[in-house]
Amino acid sequence: MSSKTTGDILGEISKSISNLEPLDQVTKLVKKALKEHSVTEIIDGALKKGLDEVGNRYEKGEYFLSELLYAGEIMTNISNVLKPHMKQTDVGQREVILLGTVRGDMHDIGKNIFGMIAQFSGFKVQDLGVDVDPKTFIDETKKCGADIVGMSTLLTSTLPEVKTVIDGLKEVGVRDRVKVIIGGNAVTKQFAEEVGADAAALDAVEGVDICKRWRAK
Amino acid sequence: MTPRERMNAVLNFRKPDSLPWLESLYDETTMTWFRQGLPTDKVIVIEWEMGRGGTNLYNWPAVKGFDAYSYFGCQSFYGCVVPVDVGPLPRFKQRVLEEDERYLTMMTETGATARRIKSEERTWYSMPMFTEFPVKDEKSWEIYKKRLDPKDPRRYPKDWNKDDYIKIFEGYQRGITMLRFNGFYGFGAELMGIAPFNIMLHKDPELIHDMAEHWEYYLRETLREAIEILKDRIDMVFWWEDMAEKHGPLMSPKSFREYCLPHYKNLTNFLRKNKIDRIMVDSDGNVNPMIDLFVESGITGMWPLEVNCNMNAIEIKKKYGNKLFLIGNLDKRELAKGGEAMRKEVDAKVPILKEMGGYIPSADHLIPVEFSLERFREYADYIKGLLPYK
Numbered sequence: 001m002s003s004k005t006t007g008d009i010l011g012e013i014s015k016s017i018s019n020l021e022p023l024d025q026v027t028k029l030v031k032k033a034l035k036e037h038s039v040t041e042i043i044d045g046a047l048k049k050g051l052d053e054v055g056n057r058y059e060k061g062e063y064f065l066s067e068l069l070y071a072g073e074i075m076t077n078i079s080n081v082l083k084p085h086m087k088q089t090d091v092g093q094r095e096v097i098l099l100g101t102v103r104g105d106m107h108d109i110g111k112n113i114f115g116m117i118a119q120f121s122g123f124k125v126q127d128l129g130v131d132v133d134p135k136t137f138i139d140e141t142k143k144c145g146a147d148i149v150g151m152s153t154l155l156t157s158t159l160p161e162v163k164t165v166i167d168g169l170k171e172v173g174v175r176d177r178v179k180v181i182i183g184g185n186a187v188t189k190q191f192a193e194e195v196g197a198d199a200a201a202l203d204a205v206e207g208v209d210i211c212k213r214w215r216a217k
Numbered sequence: 218m219t220p221r222e223r224m225n226a227v228l229n230f231r232k233p234d235s236l237p238w239l240e241s242l243y244d245e246t247t248m249t250w251f252r253q254g255l256p257t258d259k260v261i262v263i264e265w266e267m268g269r270g271g272t273n274l275y276n277w278p279a280v281k282g283f284d285a286y287s288y289f290g291c292q293s294f295y296g297c298v299v300p301v302d303v304g305p306l307p308r309f310k311q312r313v314l315e316e317d318e319r320y321l322t323m324m325t326e327t328g329a330t331a332r333r334i335k336s337e338e339r340t341w342y343s344m345p346m347f348t349e350f351p352v353k354d355e356k357s358w359e360i361y362k363k364r365l366d367p368k369d370p371r372r373y374p375k376d377w378n379k380d381d382y383i384k385i386f387e388g389y390q391r392g393i394t395m396l397r398f399n400g401f402y403g404f405g406a407e408l409m410g411i412a413p414f415n416i417m418l419h420k421d422p423e424l425i426h427d428m429a430e431h432w433e434y435y436l437r438e439t440l441r442e443a444i445e446i447l448k449d450r451i452d453m454v455f456w457w458e459d460m461a462e463k464h465g466p467l468m469s470p471k472s473f474r475e476y477c478l479p480h481y482k483n484l485t486n487f488l489r490k491n492k493i494d495r496i497m498v499d500s501d502g503n504v505n506p507m508i509d510l511f512v513e514s515g516i517t518g519m520w521p522l523e524v525n526c527n528m529n530a531i532e533i534k535k536k537y538g539n540k541l542f543l544i545g546n547l548d549k550r551e552l553a554k555g556g557e558a559m560r561k562e563v564d565a566k567v568p569i570l571k572e573m574g575g576y577i578p579s580a581d582h583l584i585p586v587e588f589s590l591e592r593f594r595e596y597a598d599y600i601k602g603l604l605p606y607k
Contacts, residue, residue, distance in 0.1 A: 020419055061506070064469040065462060066415035073416050104334065106346035109412055110462070130346055131319075131334065156550065157586055185463050185525070203464040 009033045010045040017050025018057070020070050023077050030081050039086050047078060051120050055205045065113070068204065072116040095215055098146035100128035100137060101184075102153045102161035110184060111152040114204035121208050123148075123215075134161060138168040141178060148211055149178050151197075154185040162187075163195040179214050183207050219390040220292060225452055228393070228495045228518065230539045230575045235605040236567075239292040239544055241583040247285050253590040260288045287391075289597045292577075294455060297389040299396040299443050300382075302372045303436065305364035309351075327351065327407065328361070352408040355424050361408065362431060367438035379446050386450035393452035396444070398436055400458040400498065401429045401477040402468055411467065418472050425476050433480040437487055449492035456516070461502025463526045470506050478514050485515025495542070501582060502526045508533065512540050521545035523581045530566060534573045542575040549580040555592035560599060567603050578604075 013033060016026045033042050054071040057063040099115050101108055108130050115125045126144050128136060141149055149169070151162050162182055169175040182192055183201040192200035198214075201207030218226070218234050226233035251257060262284040286293040308326045315322035322332045328351030333344075352358045386394050399407060405414045405428055418425055444451070460466055466473070485496055497518030498504075498511055503526040504519070511519070522528035522545040530546035551562035563578075570576035578600060584593065 023420065061465070064465055064472075065467040066418055066469060066472060069412050069415045070419040073420065106332070106334065106344060108346065112412070188525070 009036065010042065013042070013046035014050040014053070017047065017071065017074055017078075018053035020054075020067060020074070023074060026074050027077050027081050030078050034081075034085055039082050042082065047075065047120060048122070051075065051117065055117065055208070058203075058205050065109075068113050068117075072113065075116065075120050094122055094124040095147040095211075096124045096126060096144055097148045097150055097211065098126050098128065098137070098141055098144060099150040100132035100152070101130040102151050102158050102165070103131055103133050104158040104161060105153050105155050105184075106130045107152070107154040107184070110154070110204055111150075114150065114152070114183065114201075114207045117204055117208045118211060121212060123211065134164045134168050137165045138172055138174075141169060141174055142172065146178055148214065149180050150207070151180070151182045152184040153182070153187060156186045159186050159191065162191075162197065166196050179211075181207055181210060220392050221390045221394075221452070224292060224393045224577070227575060227577050228453060228542050230542070232574065232606060236571055236603075237292050237577055238290070238600055238604060239294070239577050239579040240286070240289070241294060241579075242285055243583050243586060245586050246584050246588060247283060249586050250285070250590040250593070255285070255288075255590055257283075260285050262287065289593070290601060291597070292392050294395070296392040297386060297394040299394075299440070299447065299451060300374045300377075301440055301443050303398050303439055305361070306366070306369045306371055307364065322348070329407075329410075347410055350408060350410040350413065352428075353413070355421070355427075358408075358424060358428060365431065365435045367435050372439055373442070382443075383446065383450065386447050394447075394450060395453050395455050396440070396451045396493070397455040397457070398440070399432075400456045400460075401432060401480050402460040402473075403458045404432045405429070406459070406467075415467055418468065418476065422475075429476055429480050433483055436484060444488065444491050444493065451493050452495060453518070454488060454493060454496040456496060456498045458498055458500040459502070460500050460507070461504045461526070463503060465503045465505070466507050467502075470510055473507060473510055478510060481514030481516070489515065497542070497544070503528060508537065508541075512537060516541075518542040518544065521579065521582045524548035525550070525581075528581070530576065531569055531573075534570060534576065539575055542577070543570070544577040545579045545581045546570075547578060547580050549582055549585060549588065552580055552596050553585070553588040553592055555589075555595050559592070559596050563596075563600055563603065567600065571603070571606075 009029065009032060013026065013029045016029055030042065033046070037045070051071060054063060054068065058068055097118050099111060101111050111127070115127050119125045126140070126146070128140060137149065137151070140146070149165070151165060153159055153162060166175065166180055169178065169180070179199070180197045181199045181201060182197045183204070187200050189200045199210045201210055220237060223233040223235060223237045227237060247255070260283045305327055309324055309328040311324060311326050313321060313323050314330065319335060320332050321335050322330065325331050329347050330349035331345035331347050333346070352361050405425065409417060460468055488494065488496060494517060496516050497520055498516050499520050501521065501523055505527065517540070519541055522530050522533070522543060524546060525548070528546060530543045533541065533543060547566060548562050551558045567578050
């Protein structure tokens with residue numbers, strides 16, 4: 001696996017993801033790589049690096065949401081190529097992020113991008129969708145053994161829902177074993193502190209970075 | 218000065234006798250205020266209207282509706298608007314597709330499928346979730362395009378008459394006269410959905426170019442007659458985009474330059490030839506990386522300049538001076554707190570921007586339902602005291 005050609009193909013895939021090349025071109029490279037590499041090697045050596053670089057360029061202001069969305073499209077296409085070759089060991093033990101937009105709010109673009117990046121950063125993402133009832137957040141946290149609960153709200157009118165969920169997690173005794181991260185247009189770091197969330201993310205990339213830092217500890 | 222003269226003075230960087238003040242209210246906010254004591258009888262405007270949409274022949278005064286704007290003494294973006302239909306024709310038949318206790322799923326007039334919460338407090342404010350859009354690819358675009366035919370005679374009102382409409386547009390004084398349409402980003406995102414449209418910018422550039430080219434041709438040719446007749450009797454163009462979120466624009470400046478800029482320029486040049494040069498982009502979110510491009514493309518104004526998205530009217534004014542008129546930028550969250558927080562927000566901006574010129578005070582988006590009637594009254598009283606030039 002240490003030959004120059006082998007290293008190059010993973011590098012090429014990573015570069016083609018970060019440069020947002022056409023879908024067929026990227027998937028062609030992945031198919032080629034599958035002849036020499038395991039799925040784990042492709043994920044760790046190419047996909048994560050490529051997506052990290054997309055995130056870096058977004059943070060630097062070179063890429064915008066449109067580029068993040070297209071990167072998501074590339075990753076979905078690659079996933080479809082990799083799936084038939086995937087073994088349980090390729091997936092491993094992953095931290096679970098339970099995700100949803102709070103009750104009364106139907107916005108989902110930011111949440112979906114966060115979910116996509118988190119998934120390709122090695123998290124298992126369980127997305128509850130939009131307009132999620134506090135009880136559903138609480139019940140599902142217990143049921144799926146979530147490590148992180150992510151709540152999104154774009155509207156100021158639905159901000160109180162965040163506190164309702166956090167209070168509910170306390171009531172059922174699971175708040176101490178989960179991290180709570182919130183995001184969306186209406187959310188501020190100050191609000192996160194006020195309601196007792198562990199973090200507020202200003203955008204999807206920052207949100208996943210925070211989750212990665214929690215995982216590393 | 219009349220309200221229209223005041224607005225036009227500011228939009229053209231002249232000094233009025235008193236600054237106008239402009240707001241936009243969600244219907245849900247007005248409804249909430251009625252429950253909080255807004256006097257219904259004082260907000261109803263009765264105007265002599267003929268015809269009632271052509272459905273009958275009565276010549277009775279008609280209740281025009283609620284006009285909270287004149288009750289509070291502020292301007293709105295709704296008033297005398299060029300009455301040309303730029304929507305798809307024929308319209309899609311608006312109908313309920315599915316309904317349960319909490320949601321209503323419906324086909325919209327523009328052919329999208331929208332799911333929304335049924336409760337009356339959330340009719341529009343919380344926005345529906347769009348689950349399907351009419352344009353998905355080249356094939357569906359070619360089909361949709363047929364509904365965007367500028368030559369369709371139904372686009373102009375049945376009573377369209379050059380002299381009568383000139384008279385209406387000249388005589389209107391309650392506010393400014395306006396031409397409204399979707400911009401090139403807004404148009405694409407409405408037809409394809411925000412996420413699919415943004416993906417398509419990279420996936421199928423030819424399709425995006427074709428859509429933008431057609432939209433430019435369609436707008437110019439559909440509106441040509443009205444624009445050439447009404448000319449500078451149209452005070453302002455309201456160019457809807459909503460192209461940004463909190464972090465920044467959804468579309469990159471590079472993509473804007475490639476897909477939008479040429480069409481912006483062609484359209485603003487056409488408007489300018491007809492002496493219409495007050496052209497305002499309406500975009501929520503952080504559009505700071507786009508301002509240079511807006512100016513280059515012939516845009517001359519911006520609204521609403523959301524504070525929580527890092528928009529700063531004073532900084533923009535310092536940098537762009539009289540290249541841009543600005544409306545908004547008063548942090549709605551601070552205004553809604555009332556008292557000292559409200560006064561601090563207003564005092565930090567309005568007196569400075571008033572002196573800089575080309576600025577109309579307004580909250581940095583529509584007034585949300587959390588803004589109580591009592592606090593809005595307090596804000597209205599306070600801001601009105603700062604408007605006159607002494």
